Amino acid sequence: MFFRLKDKADVEAGLFFTLFGGLTAGLSLQYQMGTIAAMGPGMFPLILGIMLTAIGLIILAKGVMAGGETIRSLSLKAAFLITLSLLVFAALVLAVGLVAAVPAQVFIALWASDHFTLKRAIALSIGLLLFCYLVFIYFLGVAVPMIAI
């Protein structure tokens, strides 16, 4: 079990920060650097990117050598469905209106739960539509369409 890198939180975190820092530093090279006295738009991001890369490497090294904490596993299905429910809401709300966006979001999001039943999803959708109409459209005047077509 000497070099088991799988499931180590610090290894994953280190990789993430190193990559993100490297990416930032790389991308900032396309902007003007300027001088220390009159810095261009690229200088500060480059400094931050390099610092983050360095710290990412330290975290990575710490993870590889010392082990440290293991990752917390989370339900991939839930992460995927919740994100999808947001995207679907955004795709439908202006094209069709809340009448489609809210039920679609509720169905997809509730699917991630063990407590999913069709009846519950329908009841929640109707309740939420009423709530949205009363609070957002009628009371707060948010310019979100109930029915867009």
Next chain:
Amino acid sequence: MEFLNHLGLGFEAALSLNNLTFCFIGVLVGTAIGILPGLGPLATIAMLLPLTYSLDPVTGLIMISGIYYGAQYGGSTTAILVNLPGESSSVVSCLDGHQMARNGRAGAALAIAAIGSFFAGTIATMLIAAFSPVLAEVAFLFGPVEYFAMMVLGLTAATLLAHGSFIKGVAMVLTGLILGLVGADINSGTYRFTFGYFSLTEGIEFVAVAMGLFAFTDIVTNIRGDQARDVTTPSLRNLWVNGKEAKEAALPVVRGTAIGSVLGLLPGGGAMISSFASYAIEKRLAKRPEEFGHGAIAGLAGPEAANNAGAQTSFIPMLTLGIPSNGVMALMIGALMVHNIAPGPYVMVSNPEVFWGLIASMWIGNAMLVVLNLPLIPLWVRLIQIHYWILYPIILTVCCVGLFSIENSLQPIYFAAGFTLVGCLFWRFRAEAAPLLLGLILGPLMEEHFRRALLLSNGDLAIFYRSPLSIVMLSVAAVMCLVILLPQIRRSRSVAFTENA
């Protein structure tokens, strides 16, 4: 007394019918949402922030701060009744508060928490009114060098005192700073990291980031643990605190207020640290420390007062220096910026009604909490029993409409979706997300002051240690970093956290 005049001005602003109404709505909604387990003040505020954008600056801010201490108080209620801390600062309230509830004194525990919080809130409000102008005077002396040094110190301290690994916290701050740079560069106008999207030129919408990282990530991680909860239902007849209990609570409340007021001022301080510190001190001072953990009144009263005092005095650095000491204050700064108010010493001069109105409303909000919450306890108990599968679709939809309403655009929803995935990744590899939010807010400011300082010194980096104020702040930050890297202290720090968790 000049500050009484100021407070008078503030009460005039805060006592208008409109502001009182929104303060009331904020406190009520904040408590209702804060009570739901797993939803802390950060997620609650992020969720409701867009809804305040259409209000006047004063009214909007009053409502947000109402939401804040409502959520704070709601968290304590949940901690006492179900032994589930709604947020980190009420972890301590679980220890003795819930034990009191199990001993049949739930009503008294809630009453002590409410009255202790109110007392602490009153004192802290007066402190804010008295000390903010003084601190603002000092802030006027700050140049870019001092501002930069102070931000470095603030971010270091905030990361140090947040839970989780320090080095990952630093990495998160840097990630936040980088994300904060997206958009048009202030000096040259160059679009940085916008990848050709015009909507990115104004930067990434911070509410979208906060919702993705806090509200939505919380949903993903909470979905599994969805089950009915066992709630101690207090009877209302038991609400009254008896004389012995009141006597036992009095001194800890006073001490807690003092501790919280001081710790809330420090960068990185605030509600959580204050409650931990107060609990530790009460335990040490107690005549019968063995009672702690079995329903000791001092163990509830002290931390409750402390966390409320700390929550309030952390407004001082935010309002006078424009430096957020924790994630909630970062959101408050974002809210100020939306209303075109640049947080800093000038707020007091340029928008005195905003500044003093907010302070006066803190006291009114705290008074409302006491009056409102004790009679509504039966309602709150019902709220806690709501199943999570009913709640989270509601949260999702409310957030989505809120994100859309920021500027009638779908862009923030897409961003929030992206940051949900990123947030899950952070949760997976145990990186605390709050430091990222601080970095995101401070990124542009820090760059501006850094560049301006070096422009003034003509490129000489020595300018950062020529100013005495700056060298003190930078050395303190450096010492903090060194100290945390020493294994001895790191070990005792992790012990301190596990002991209280």
